[in-house]
Amino acid sequence: MKEGPDISRVAALIGDPARANMLTALMTGKALTATELAAEAGVTAQTASGHLAKLFDGGLVQSRKQGRHKYFALAHGDVAVALEGLMGLAGGELRTRTGPKDAALRQVRVCYNHLAGQMGVQMFSSLILRGYMRDDPDAPILTASGQEFIAQFGVDLDALSQQRAPLCRSCLDWSERRTHLAGSLGRAILTKMEQSGWVKRDDKSRALLFSQAGASAFQVAFPETG
Template structure:
């Protein structure tokens, strides 16, 4: 056997339909119980438990305990980025689980990708930040500029506190539907949380669809325009 990363083992973990459904359900960024994940996968609780053990051992899931309850979540944002990339590859290759329809269009417009905004609206914001000089990208590594820090502070985000955290401030995530990048990292998470705190949008845990109100859509458009410097 050749030395190096064992992608076959990882692919086998993700490739099982039940486990793939569990991982997709966790792309909302929320932690779910074994029972909830069993329902998502369409398997018995006993079968779900066996799948969850394998996903944990494979480094894809993290177990969180709260009192007597046990919750499962994606191990980290890196796992989410891999899953988002696989979703894009599946979509581009024509491997779709259902025919496109209104729900598909809503997912493409705006959705949750682990803990940040994805879809048309997510990529529009990221490209505006780059175009306006608020995010500088070198060798695919995004860095928030001084102008970007000022913009985010004006949006009510404590950039200094985020910078002191362990997670990278800015990362880009390849969007499966747009085939372009959207903003992730701790800043992407904070921006999406602020959008929800302001009441601009709500997210559906079951579908990952993000729905903007009429006023929220308009306010988001204004913020994108400021980011772009227009």
């Protein structure tokens, strides 16, 4: 009578309108906070909290606590695939929403001491896609080829590993809502970029000012799609 896995459980999870709205909102690939998802679903915070707990238990979303916010994202690509399949049956359309303010800050800025914004996310994903780094659930891990790449970039890894602070750490990007590289390595890379004259910090804001040559060099070092 029963063949294959039980699909009713996971389908029932998606079958609630509030949860379905949350999941579709997460289809952008960006992480959203619990309150944002509550607004997206049109329910109160308490209700949303219950829904999100169920989605987490069902393995459809992953969560990440950062400060007093809790960010949620789809657990993995298979979830998006399944959702797309359902959308094909419903003939649905996708809507987009996220509103950052300053365009310059959204493109690139400093986050404590490391690179953030669109370029920060690009650097991180470029490292991942070329096999220099592995996005472990716990923390990113620099591979052997990655260590070589970073050394050639001009960062002294041995000195960094002496420090107490973790070498690699992923940080959720404010505007992009995707992970970028933090930790002592992220800090060292930004420092190296400053030393090389690629970029200067703005005194008043978190904006970063790339020189024309620096921007070009960045694109060469961390190309967009691998």
